Amino acid sequence: MYNQNIHGSTMNDSVGSSCCAQGLQTYKDVKEYYGKYLKSSKDLKTNACVAPSRPLPKHIRDALKDVHEDVSSRYYGCGLVVPECLENCSILDLGSGSGRDCYMLSKLVGQKGHVTGIDMTDEQVEVSKKYIDYHMKKFGFQQANVDFVQGYIENLHSVQIKDKSCDIIISNCVINLSPDKRAVLREAYRVLKDGGEMYFSDVYSNKPVSEELKKNRLLWGECLSGALYWKDLLQISEEIGFSRPRLVTSSLITVDNQELQEILSDYSFVSATYRLFRLPQGTVNENCQVIYNGGITGCEEELQFDANFTFREGEIVVVDEELGAILKNSRLADEFLFRPSEKGGPSSKCQPKKEVISDPFQLAQEARNQPQSPSSGSCCGPKGCC
Template sequence: MCDKTVCIFQEYYGKYLKNAKDLRTNACVTPTKPIPSYILDALKEVHSEVSSRYYGCGIVVPECLENCRILDLGSGSGRDCYMLSKLVGQKGYVTGLDMTDEQVEVSRNYIDYHMKKFGHQQPNINFVIGYIEDLKGAGIKDQSYDIIISNCVINLSPDKKAVLREAYRVLKDGGEMYFSDVYSDKPIPTELKQNKVLWGECISGALCWEDLYQIAEEIGFSPPRLVTSSYITVNNKDLEEIIGAYKFVSATFRLFKLPGDSVKEKGQVIYNGGVTGCETEVQFDANVIFKEGEVVEVDEELWSILKSSRFSDEFLFQPAGKASSCQKKKVCSAC
């Protein structure tokens, strides 16, 4: 599967880019929100060569990771995979998938280094060469992962629907796809798509917002939930002139694969607190924050997501408008 577009990616990321300084836009380095200290601490333990070959846009680390199986689509040099390897712990597992031989070679070279660094008795990580549109071809089995992450990679694919369809297949029921990517305010014309630099830097392959919602619905995911977003700037006058009036945003979304029999009903949830890095509150998306001990009214969709996913043990669930005396006392004590 090396069509013209794929070969451009392999050449650009495998041959042209040697480190993040070679990038001509901030699409692949745009921070969307402050990085929590526990993630920063894990990133500091990643080998410098791995980190220097990192080209992602923002940080893609959802909450509640202990013991989870995580798949990173377009893992590159493996920076995020190694950070996640520490966060999931010895009982968790991380797989990095990338189509670029040079990047996978870098990532594989440091498995032993990081296992010793993290104190793991045996590797809880592996890296495979493959295409994000064909996870089956890379040996990724059905319903085998709790979480899929992707960092500024889906826009590089010529078949984005295939990527999301494959992601849906390999996620367990209740699993989540948590990903950062680039989106445009209107459809991209052919002349921009043919620009190798703009495509390689995640600009001209961007989806429109509306396209993401439509594809997610067709495949069966819950509606996309926006976590963070920020505008992209171009650090090159020539490219800026080519782009013209088109506007691009780097955004993080989360999609959930809900079981077919999941119950959807309005209700109240109370966050128990204690999740690593989110001990007192969880910012679930751009519009919803759960604070420890606080009663929050949620709609049918969010109720089903929390109840069916790895978050189910982190919340108390109760019918809308009702709270036991015990729960009311807990709420008051947290005020």
């Protein structure tokens, strides 16, 4: 059921008649910046989308090694968006660029899975399409399980991506480049299956970005002036119907350029990874205890679900109502045992001792104040993400 394309063959370059003039100019500027100006990650002027590498699970390292160098060199992401439990899944990459993440994921989902990348930049889509045959031969697949379309992430209808056709949506430092974040999240919700997940890294601001700053073409292209205020993400996603965003990782972004520092003034930015789930209508939320069965590739003994919950094989964890519903109704359901929470029942070493953190600036500051062990959920570092 997963190896069928999730879209038709029609490509439409329109973003809809409702887009304002400023929005259309933003599309034009971003396409020019990423299509004609940037030839590699070395051309970026800030470190918002580049950071030192960090240890990764072996299966991800192996998949990345197989990606063609020409594709990898054009990678401008702000986090490594690789959720767990991917086998046989249908995945959509919003703003797929040169296709690095898509090719990595195409190996991880296997021959029965499928990955589609959508990007509005002609030059990037051309590069990504060029290496389909190369990667399929590299992975030993008999037929292609990845494809790329030119289009806009605010209007997935234009490339005929169907309702409830995706198990997972990923996005890597792209939503901040969109002038209409609400439309992006609305479309993502539409095409996700019940129980489906949007797992994405992006840049967020500590307060709403001014209209004046939004007009700075360089800072928009560098992922800063288009950043969403983090509290607006929580509000918009819940209004659309998603479960409450689950914060996974967060890192403070530093801007070393003196001129840009003066322009940004008292603005602060983080690179953060969130998880959003589309739960079935009528889902009942109940407190429960869960036990991770173990064995997920790359997380055989320990699964870091988000910044607040880490599940170790065989260990009892008391989870909040919404997280219980997410685990029961998503692709992760078979990876856990569930039982009702009971007073006087077994205690859990992993039971949270503090409020659930949703503020990426709070998490980033805590990460700075104390050493953290490497996580497979993201590759974010103190100066952004790789």
